[in-house]
Amino acid sequence: MVYFRSDNILSSLGTTTEENFTSMVSDKIGIISIDDPRYYPEAFPASIIDQTTLNKEFNIIANKYSNNDSYTKLEKMLIVSIYNALSKTDIDIKSSRSAIILSTTKGNVDLLSSDKKNSYDSKRVFLWKLGEVIQEFFKNPNKVIVISNACVSGVLAINTAAMYIDFGQFDNIVVTGGDLISRFVVSGFMSFLSLSPSACKPFDKDRDGLTLGEAAGTIVLSNNPDPKQQSIIFKGGATANDANHISGPSRTAEGSYIAIKKALRQANINPEQIDHISSHGTATPYNDEMESIAIERHGLENVPVNSIKGYLGHTLGAAGIIETAILLEEMRQNTVVKTAGFKESGVSRPINIIDYNYDKEISTCLKMASGFGGSNAAMIISKV
């Protein structure tokens, strides 16, 4: 069995999963208006990590490792997140039986910009190099496995880690993910006209696009449970392609439907056993509609569904990881978190979108993700 041992979220709402969860249930939103020409000529809403706070957190850790090297913002974010997640476990990251999987869409992409080009070794922009920098910091003996599969990267990385542990390739895998708010990404999404002018409103009738977020997240998986805590295990996971369009989802939710079907099959459970769904919920008109179709096609329309993108925005390579961390905290606390930004349903299928926080016994959950390239992912996790 593969156990969820520890997790972390580093975002504008805190440096631990617990801090982020507490902020969310007390209605704190991490999205603010960013007016900084380094990112975009006009103000835009986003959730962003404060560099000074990050440096403070990072320096404490770097001192413990007697490390004086220079690190980029994203490298610091990932290192702090991994460190915080590992510090809650007895897992030996220096063991050859421990591996790291990194989920990122663009890595240190800010180093491509004309004003930063010469600030680091030019190799630093390669995603495998980002993996190497993290590997060397933690002195892990294995090459970091880097997955870059658009917005499903995070869920795909967790599915992959669970599969590798199941087959005995490793005993422990640290799955980490992150992406930056950069001029590259903000300008790209702006050109796509897919950003909302205000904090995003998943599944709402007035939803008008996504909000970008900056975060790092970490999930530690192991073949060994922690006897001191309630065990939550990986039950099944899959990805599937719509084979339909590279920048828009399938109108029949084909790929998402297949991914959920395969995840249910591997988990060997029926849809009725799902207590709670954490959706991708980007708040673009097409994504949320597509997810409602996938949910209904599996007969899951009564299951409470949320999206946490209204708190932290779409954090790209971190999204699947931090959303799984919140899902794990919901399971530990038996509390479902409402969908910030949602008021009235704007999807065609009658799904059960959570609009207030409440206590509920949660045993088995479905995590969904979708992204560019027609990619979709699903994962099922359960208490034992």
Place this chain on the structure above:
Amino acid sequence: MNKLTIKRYCHIKNNRIYVDGELMYAYKKAEGLRAFAKSVYRYLKPSYNRFFKMDEISKLGFLAAEVLLSDFGKSTYYDEDVSIILSNSHSTLITDQEHQLTVDDYDNFFPSPSVFVYTLPNIMIGEISIRHKFKGENTFFIVENFNAELITNHINSLFLTQKSKAFVGGWINQSESDYEAFMYVVSADGSIPHNTIEISRLYKLIS
């Protein structure tokens, strides 16, 4: 359960295409990927207008799949049973640089969604999926050098967990000065055993 085998493989490098190690097409001019891809399109004649919207690295992946999958026998598989697992070292760096040039200077600011959408390596997987109606598993790995063990283990694990029956694996890379494609089909009906040693050997076959 059937054993996995390598059914077919192709290399594209130095403006030449090799299928199962045999030269299939050579472009005589010493031009870059853009001109080469165009000449291969003219040679294969797939009549596929989407091709002209793609960035250069997606064109490379698309063309590798065209020559590789001509005798695939797609009708013997469900759409969801064919998976694509690819890798490279440069992600979409060349297209990233193209997009970056359009956003560096606010006095000359013209980002384009048709360029931006190609700044993700798995878009190539999406293009191949659309063309061949493959709806199975997708993963794009970024590695410094081709890693036969990583992809072989990944494909074997997906097969053993019954996620998929046939696979397209490979390495599709574009750097500032060069490009390289190595793509192969893994299924039950080939003749070469599917393992790390064979994949490494085939990768190095054309130098």
